Amino acid sequence: MTATTTLTARALLLDMDSTIVNSEAVVERCWRRWAAEQGLDADEVLTVVHGRQGWATMAALLPDRPMERNLADNRRMLAQETSDMDGVVPIPGAPAFMAALAGLPHALVTSADIALSDARMGAAGLPMPAVRITAESVSASKPDPEGFLKGAAELGFAPEDCLVFEDSEAGIEAGRAAGMRVIGVGDRAAALAPTAHVRDLTQVRVEARADGVLALHLTD
The missing domain is CATH 3.40.50.1000 (HAD superfamily/HAD-like)
Incomplete structure (x- = not known):
């Protein structure tokens, strides 16, 4: 019933x-690529990314990383995601x-x-x-x-x-x-x-x- x-x-x-x-498919593609660049476990990264702005995810994952780098990576990833509508x-x-x-x-x-x-x-x-x-x-x-x-x-x-x-x-x-x-x-x-x-x-x-x-x- x-x-x-x-x-x-x-x-x-x-x-x-x-x-x-x-x-989800685009998000996973982009964040797996970023995780590989940073030497991070992609599956662990994907548990954090949802809902946040990219720079906030990066700050949570790499708390000692300079924010300027997070913001630069965020701009780069936004451009990648905006050009990728597959799926x-x-x-x-x-x-x-x-x-x-x-x-x-x-x-x-x-x-x-x-x-x-x-x-x-x-x-x-x-x-x-x-x-x-x-x-x-x-x-x-x-x-x-x-x-x-x-x-x-x-x-x-x-x-x-x-x-x-x-x-x-x-x-x-x-x-x-x-x-x-x-x-x-x-x-x-x-x-x-x-x-x-x-x-x-x-x-x-x-x-x-x-x-x-x-x-x-x-x-x-």
Whole structure:
């Protein structure tokens, strides 16, 4: 028997990678290459990368490394990722989910920069939300809550009125730190105790009520 959980909000804040866009193949290719350059175990590196800006991942992995080198590598890797769209596709259910949000309060809150988010949303065939918080918008990477707080403020809603969709530990921590409830998307999120969890976006139905409340119906 199918069970349904319903959460309500006035605005939705959406992570991009592995939440609405599947870019795992590109991320793995780029970070395995970087790990080999640094003499690091690639599998261990891949446990850290998700959700953060690249320079923040590098700082976590190599705490004694000068930040200038991290920033330089970050710029180089962003260029590589932006030129590599092989295997970038929407998460199952994402096209219908994004179509349902048209005209409703929602924002993209991503650790990618403008160019990379343009490229990946385009490759996945997904519409870009009118409000977008990118790497250029913030001074701190997830798990810092700055991005989600800025997204809520730009939409004009209090943090407690927002629901976050996230896949990664850093992203879920950022949503919680912002005082928001979090719907975890995908296998990685299942173990991170989000407010609710879905396998993918085929399990989410959006209902816009007359009073401006958004009801998110989640099925298992």
